[in-house]
Amino acid sequence: MKLTILGGGGFRVPLVYGALLGDRGEGRVTEVVLHDLDAGRLTAVSRVLAEQAAAVEDAPVVTATTDLDEALRGADFIFSAIRVGGLEGRADDERVALAEGVLGQETVGAGGIAYGLRTVPVAVDIAQRVARLAPDAWVINFTNPAGLVTEAMSRHLGDRVIGICDSPVGLGRRIARVLGANPREAWIDYVGLNHLGWVRGLRVAGRDELPRLLADSELLGSFEEGKLFGVDWLQSLGAIPNEYLHYYYFNREAVRAYQQAEKTRGAFLHDQQARFYDEVGAPGAKALDVWDRTRAEREATYMSENRETAGAGERDVDDLSGGYEKVALALMRAIARDERTTLILNVRNQSTLSVLDNDAVIEVPCLVDANGAHPVTVAPLPDHATGLVCAVKGVEREVLAAAESGSRATAVKAFALHPLVDSVNVARRLVEGYREVHPGLAYLR
Incomplete structure (x- = not known):
């Protein structure tokens, strides 16, 4: 192939x-x-x-x-x-937003x-x-x-x-590991959008083991999400959020940490990868060794500002091994060889979440075979999660509309409707700020 x-x-x-x-x-x-x-x-x-x-x-x-x-x-x-x-563009994205306090x-x-x-x-x-x-x-x-x-x-x-995304896989793996279960034998009830989802259950041999985790404060506080979100908050939610929800639940602290950081994540990666490409291009360089060393540094510093804000400490060694490439390979195998499997993927909703239309892309467990990925029927989200999912999906639709029409007003609407942007005037300034630094946004008029 x-x-x-x-x-x-x-x-x-x-x-x-x-x-x-x-x-x-x-x-x-x-x-x-x-x-x-x-x-x-x-x-x-x-x-x-x-x-x-x-x-x-x-x-x-x-x-x-x-x-x-x-x-x-x-x-x-x-x-x-x-x-x-x-990565220069990513650094500009961070800088313009942080200047507006978002x-x-x-x-x-x-x-x-x-x-x-x-x-x-x-x-x-x-x-x-x-x-x-x-x-x-x-x-x-x-x-x-x-x-x-x-x-x-x-x-x-x-x-x-x-x-595809490796975040749900990593989250499910951590929960299974702390419960003493084999991740390959666990069914992960994960529902939401990309970087906006929740694990609501983890079934092993037909039994949901998540309530046992939520009831044990010591166990719950022993892994990444417990450290990041805090035991009390996870017990209040009755679910384990994707790590990216830290930006929503602790937004003020996250913004302050990023404003105070010596470099934003994008600026750090820009400089780090510039060094990598320079080193690999040098005569006699051992390219794989340079790449391995750079990747280890990259993974160890992932979401470091959020972990510092939460007092979560360093990442566990088991969480430094990546994962999205394994999801991709499993997906290819399932389709090419009809090796039926279950993976958490981003696919069209069809009728999976009744609050969204059939064409909305969501992130849920899917049965995968030679005919592609088929989302599994899931229980409805609780109201607080439904509201957030619908709000962010609405913003995504405005982004798609702005990209198709080239409408600056629609782009402003996308920014203004996002839960983490607190003013229409801020949204207007964001659009102007991004148009100034990104030639690729000149189409917005």
Whole structure:
């Protein structure tokens, strides 16, 4: 099979290739095409992949190109992992928002909206090209904001585009681990939108073990989410939120921590990855060693401001191993080989959550087979979660409308309606601020 990776010069691509190297099954990926607009980044990542494959017999052949149409033709699977505006754009998203006293995180609040407004037009163009050049391909979307971008692409590709995220997988794994259960044998009742979901149950052998966790304060406070949100708050919710909900539940503290940080997350990653690409390009550099060292630093500092605010301490070693590449590989296997499995994915709602229409992309457990991903029927969300999900989905729809129409007024509406933006006047200034720093938003008039 041929796999095309869009954003193939990205730092996390070796995670995907490493997962592919471990797959020896029939119908595995034998050809990987990396596409990126930056030829230098493609060269650097290709060096890392070559070192990964050096000791692996019959490793997937890797080629690289800056020609998008060439990359798409003949693909069986397409991973979309682009970053429109690069990490400099992410840093600008954070800076403009924080100057207005609101959150600039890349998927949540003002920063997520700005990133979405830049990314949706590009993602739509990609979807239209896929429909024309590789109509039988399956698109697996890694690009953030994952739910929003997946929904934009689904308007052209239908259910042949599926969004993935490693956050629900990591959360379910941590809960199972602290309960002494095997994550592979647990059913995770997870419902919401991307970066906006809750684990409401974890069933092992037909029994829901989550109430046992919620009733045990010591056990509940022993893992990442217990430290991040606090035992009392989790017991009040009666559920375990995705870590990104910390930005909503503790917004004031998160904004203050980001304002006081020496560097925003985007600025940190921009500088870190610039060093990585420079080092890998040096003569005689051991590319894989440089990548491993950089990744360890990246993972250890993930959401560090939030953990500092909550007094959560350092991340556990078991949470530093990534995960989204494993979800992607399991998804490909299930579709290509009809290896039926259950995964938490971003897919069209159909009739899963009655408060949303059929085309709204949600994040829920899905049964996956050769015909794609099928969302599992779930119980309704409680009122507080329903309100938040509906509000954020409404904002996503305004982002899609602004990207399609080019309407500045609609973009302002998207910002103003977000729960983490507290004033219409702030929304107006955000739109102007982002238009000044992002040439890709010049289409908003």
